[in-house]
Amino acid sequence: xxxxxxxxxxxxxxxxxxxxAAPAIEQACFITPTGMGPIRIGMTLAQAKAALPMARFKRxxxxxxxxxxxxLVGRAGDEAGELMDLSADEDDPDKPINWKRKISVIDTxxxxxxxxEGVGPGMLAKKVEKIFGPTKExxxxxxESREYIEFKKQPRTLFFQLDNKGIYAKGKNRTRRFEPxxxxxxxxxAAASDQ
Numbered sequence: 001x002x003x004x005x006x007x008x009x010x011x012x013x014x015x016x017x018x019x020x021a022a023p024a025i026e027q028a029c030f031i032t033p034t035g036m037g038p039i040r041i042g043m044t045l046a047q048a049k050a051a052l053p054m055a056r057f058k059r060x061x062x063x064x065x066x067x068x069x070x071x072l073v074g075r076a077g078d079e080a081g082e083l084m085d086l087s088a089d090e091d092d093p094d095k096p097i098n099w100k101r102k103i104s105v106i107d108t109x110x111x112x113x114x115x116x117e118g119v120g121p122g123m124l125a126k127k128v129e130k131i132f133g134p135t136k137e138x139x140x141x142x143x144e145s146r147e148y149i150e151f152k153k154q155p156r157t158l159f160f161q162l163d164n165k166g167i168y169a170k171g172k173n174r175t176r177r178f179e180p181x182x183x184x185x186x187x188x189x190a191a192a193s194d195q
Contacts, residue, residue: 028052028073029083029113031120031187033155036084036106036113041157041191045069045088046099055083061093063144069097084108107159107188115158115187125149125162125182138166140173149178161186 028037035041038051049057052071060070067090074081085108088101114120117131129135132151139148147162154160165182168175 026112026114028055029108029110031108031113031115031158031189033157033189035189036108039071039084039086039103039106041103041106041189043103044100045086045097045103048086048103049099057097059093059097060085065093067091067093067095083110084113105188105190107161107186109186113187119184119187121184121187123184125165125178125184126180128160128184135176135178138162138175138178140166140168142173149184157189157192159188159190160184161188 030037035043039048043051045057048071049055054073056072058070058072060068062068066087069086069088071083071086072081073083084106086103087105087107088098088103090098090101109121111120111122119128119131125135128149128151133153134151136150136152138150140146141148145164147164147166149160149162149166151160161184162178163183163185165179166175167177167179
């Protein structure tokens with residue numbers, strides 16, 4: 001086989017591998033009412049790690065100190081490689097991951113992660129309304145001023161965080177109105193009892 005042919009085949013293989021990585025990521029975080037990709041609510045963190053062997057699992061915490069486990073793919077230090085975050089009701093973000101704890105919440109900011117209907121982070125709220133019905137309520141939380149939006153026909157175990165573009169009356173923290181360019185910042189799945 002000539003050097004040129006070998007080089008051409010190697011280039012074709014590299015292109016195919018890079019192109020195949022995107023669908024693999026989408027499958028790894030396909031959002032359902034019971035989980036994301038192969039990770040399900042109620043699994044232990046150890047089971048989640050075994051279900052997604054290509055990923056790295058790293059201790060993290062929310063801005064208000066709630067312990068989380070970040071699931072990362074790709075090169076170390078690649079922020080775009082954050083696939084999802086898992087909450088297993090751990091108590092101390094400074095302690096090592098307790099692999100025996102059961103997952104109660106899974107959420108993602110990765111735009112590659114979507115539901116069967118195509119709903120995922122980055123989607124305009126007005127487009128989500130066409131899929132899950134009109135906005136039932138947007139609530140601005142006191143902790144970190146997060147906005148959660150609920151749609152009338154959404155699966156009850158899914159939750160959606162808005163990108164802080166709700167329109168509120170003075171002194172109020174609940175509304176149904178949002179700016180035209182409001183989009184989903186985060187999509188999550190929680191145990192039914194957590195809703």
